[in-house]
Amino acid sequence: MTERFPKDFLWGASISAHQTEGAYATDGKGLSVQDTRPRDNHEIADFTVAVDHYHHYKEDIALLAEMGIKIFRFSIAWTRIFPNGRGTINQQGLDHYSDVIDELLKYDIQPYITLSHFDLPQALEDEGGWTNRETVTAFKEYAETLFTAYGDRVTHWLTINEPNIMLLVDRKILGKEIPLQEKYQQFHHLMMAEKHAFDRCHALVPDGKIGPVPNISLVYPATSKPEDNQAALYFNSVRNWAYLDFACFGRYNAVFKDYLQQNQIAVTFAPEDEVLMKTALPDFVAMNFYTTVTVEQPTTTGDMKNGISDQQSEDIMERGFYKGFTNTYLKKNAFNWTIDPLGLKTTLQTLYDRYHLPIIITENGLGAEDQLTADEKIHDDYRIDYLAQHTAQCLAAINAGVELIGYSPWSAIDLISVHEGIKKRYGFIYVDRTDDDEKAQKRYRKDSFYWYQTLIKEG
Numbered sequence: 001m002t003e004r005f006p007k008d009f010l011w012g013a014s015i016s017a018h019q020t021e022g023a024y025a026t027d028g029k030g031l032s033v034q035d036t037r038p039r040d041n042h043e044i045a046d047f048t049v050a051v052d053h054y055h056h057y058k059e060d061i062a063l064l065a066e067m068g069i070k071i072f073r074f075s076i077a078w079t080r081i082f083p084n085g086r087g088t089i090n091q092q093g094l095d096h097y098s099d100v101i102d103e104l105l106k107y108d109i110q111p112y113i114t115l116s117h118f119d120l121p122q123a124l125e126d127e128g129g130w131t132n133r134e135t136v137t138a139f140k141e142y143a144e145t146l147f148t149a150y151g152d153r154v155t156h157w158l159t160i161n162e163p164n165i166m167l168l169v170d171r172k173i174l175g176k177e178i179p180l181q182e183k184y185q186q187f188h189h190l191m192m193a194e195k196h197a198f199d200r201c202h203a204l205v206p207d208g209k210i211g212p213v214p215n216i217s218l219v220y221p222a223t224s225k226p227e228d229n230q231a232a233l234y235f236n237s238v239r240n241w242a243y244l245d246f247a248c249f250g251r252y253n254a255v256f257k258d259y260l261q262q263n264q265i266a267v268t269f270a271p272e273d274e275v276l277m278k279t280a281l282p283d284f285v286a287m288n289f290y291t292t293v294t295v296e297q298p299t300t301t302g303d304m305k306n307g308i309s310d311q312q313s314e315d316i317m318e319r320g321f322y323k324g325f326t327n328t329y330l331k332k333n334a335f336n337w338t339i340d341p342l343g344l345k346t347t348l349q350t351l352y353d354r355y356h357l358p359i360i361i362t363e364n365g366l367g368a369e370d371q372l373t374a375d376e377k378i379h380d381d382y383r384i385d386y387l388a389q390h391t392a393q394c395l396a397a398i399n400a401g402v403e404l405i406g407y408s409p410w411s412a413i414d415l416i417s418v419h420e421g422i423k424k425r426y427g428f429i430y431v432d433r434t435d436d437d438e439k440a441q442k443r444y445r446k447d448s449f450y451w452y453q454t455l456i457k458e459g
Contacts, residue, residue, distance in 0.1 A: 004459040005395060010110075010406025011456040012071035013064060013428060014362055016117040016161065018047050019415040021077065023054035027092040030083025032119035033129075037175035044421025044435045051415055051422075051431040052441045057100050059443060060413055063429055065107035067449055068456040072109050073286075073362050073408045074100075075117035075161065078142055085121030086138040094149055101153050111154045112286075112362070112408065114213060115143055115197060117161040118173055118418075130186035133270065139193040144200050151205035158213040158286050158362065159194040163187070164243050165215045169315050172419055181265050188267045191246045192276070198247075199280040209283040212247040213362055216240050216287045218347040220294045222307070222325040227297035231322035234259055235295045238321075241354070244285065248355045250277035259321065284405070285355060288363035292343035294327040311336040333382070335367050335424060341389035348397040348404060358403045364390055365410035367417065367424040370446065378430045378446040387448065391455065413443070428452055 018034040024047055025031075034047055053060055064072060078085065080093030104111050116139070124135050147157075167187060170178045178186065194212060201210040219236040221228035237255035245253040252260075260267065295316060298304060304317040310332055313324025330338040344364070352359060366386040370378050387409060398404050414427035421435040430444040 002395075002399060005398070007459065009459070010071045010360060010408070011452075012069050012073055012112065012362075012406060012408030013067070013412035014073040014408045014410050015053065015075075015412050015415060016114070016119075017075045017077040017080075018050070018117065018119045019411075019417075020051050020053035020413065022048060022050040022052040024048045026054065027080070027096065028083060028090040029077065029093060030079035030085075030090075031122040032077065032079045033122055033125050033174060034119045036122050039175070041419065041421075044419075044423070045416050045433070047416055049438050051413060051433065053413065054096070056441065056443070058103055060429070061100075061103050061107060061109070063443060063445070063449075064412055065109060067428060067453045069109060069408075069412075070456075071112050071156075071406060071408060072104055072412065073112040073114065073158070075114035075119075076146060077119055078116055079119070079121045081145060082121065082138075082142055083123075085124035085135075086141055089145060094145075098150065101150055105153060110156065111150075112156045112158060112360075113146070113150070113154055114158040114161050114362075115139075115146065116159070118166060130189050131182050133189060136189050136193045136196065140196040140200065143197045144204065147201055147204040147208070151208060155205060155207050155209060157197070157201055157205070157208065157210040159197045159210065160190055161213050162215040162288060163190045163194075164239055166190075168239060172315070180263055184260060184265050184267055187242070188269070188273075191243070192270070192273055194247060195250075195276045195280040198282055199276065202280075211282040211284040211286045211357075211360075212244065213286040213288065214240070214243045215363070216244070216289060216347055216351060217291060217293045218343060218350055220292055220327065220343075222294050222296035222327075225297070228295070231295045231297040235293065235316065235322040239293065244351070244355060246277070247282055248285070248357065250279075250281070262320070282357065284358040284360060285351065286360050286362040287347075287351065288410070289344055289347060289361060290364065291330070291338045292327070292340045292347065294325045295322040296325045298323040309336075310338050312338065333366060333386070334369065335420070337367075339386065339389075341393045344390050345393040345397045345400070348394070348402045349400060352397075352402040352404075358405045360406035360408065361394065361404070362408050363410040364407070365426045367420070367426050369423055370414075370425045370430060372430060372432060372444065376444055378444060380446050380448050383446070383448045384451045387452070 221232040242256040316324035411426040414431040417424040
């Protein structure tokens with residue numbers, strides 16, 4: 001048993017392009033589905049300016065270097081490279097990320113680049129998006145372009161951020177509801193795009209390593225009733241293992257196949273898919289985790305919202321299979337999310353036992369309404385408490401035999417939440433703007449910045 005993290009443990013911090021960069025139509029960038037998405041709430045900040053990381057990246061990276069991080073997980077905006085999703089390369093976009101990579105390497109920070117983070121080019125969406133098989137081909141071309149341009153300096157890559165959440169919470173992430181048959185054809189295409197990325201990374205990047213990046217939250221049954229255990233079995237498969245079994249084993253698992261069959265969903269394969277599924281495999285698993293999930297078996301007549309009083313569970317309901325249930329044994333944060341640090345250890349153990357690949361956590365954090373004081377301080381003890389509890393369970397998982405190689409929480413700097421704007425802050429670094437006033441976007445170190453700095457230094 002050790003009380004310290006390994007010396008080579010990869011401490012990091014994470015962001016996405018569309019939530020931080022702004023400059024949404026600058027230097028040849030095209031529009032993504034996040035730029036054009038329908039919005040229910042027009043009073044919150046959108047992504048046109050975000051926190052202007054596009055123009056502040058040098059300042060932001062210097063602050064992250066001061067904090068002591070070893071890796072920086074960020075995404076590249078597909079529409080900065082291919083404004084229309086394919087075809088002519090936008091050299092200004094390619095040059096921008098080359099500069100970002102060089103700036104990171106100047107401080108000995110290793111880039112961990114996510115190829116796509118919820119921001120499909122709108123031009124491809126107009127052609128059918130992930131329902132259209134041609135989007136897989138476009139993604140392959142995009143990935144090959146990045147591997148060729150940056151593979152001399154970037155060895156670690158992540159594929160498509162949280163494809164499971166993108167499909168399961170489609171209304172919140174994409175602003176639209178996808179019919180079930182179409183949703184799982186999109187699943188297959190997303191997973192095949194990922195397979196092409198595995199294959200091309202290994203072919204084009206010297207010593208290149210690449211992994212999937214789903215949101216993984218272990219699913220608990222609400223009670224010990226056999227029916228609730230059956231509900232948890234199905235939702236664990238639909239939410240978690242379907243994505244990782246495809247990535248790591250190249251297969252549709254049996255429970256997921258039964259779910260599709262019961263819903264009369266027939267997925268179309270291309271002739272080459274079976275071989276690539278089995279041969280293109282990841283080197284590690286990246287995992288985003290915020291809390292666990294609890295479900296029960298819904299009755300045929302009961303209200304599907306019964307037993308739900310937390311924000312995550314309201315999206316989990318499918319009659320005949322499962323419905324969300326708020327775990328009464330867990331505390332909740334101010335944004336009505338449950339908090340389950342021990343659940344992180346259990347999730348890590350379950351995932352490692354199932355796939356036996358190195359794991360890196362690429363998101364974990366607490367959204368809160370931080371306040372900038374008159375003396376320019378941000379006292380976010382609640383975030384420190386959340387992160388301290390979860391990093392303690394990371395160490396416990398390592399001591400339990402899990403090959404956890406890194407921890408890169410959400411988020412490096414404040415960013416725009418998809419449906420709660422800038423009010424819901426996650427960063428170690430405070431960005432001074434509000435939903436209705438962009439201000440000068442001045443950066444301030446939060447108390448959690450100094451706490452994380454000490455944790456990294458002392459292990």
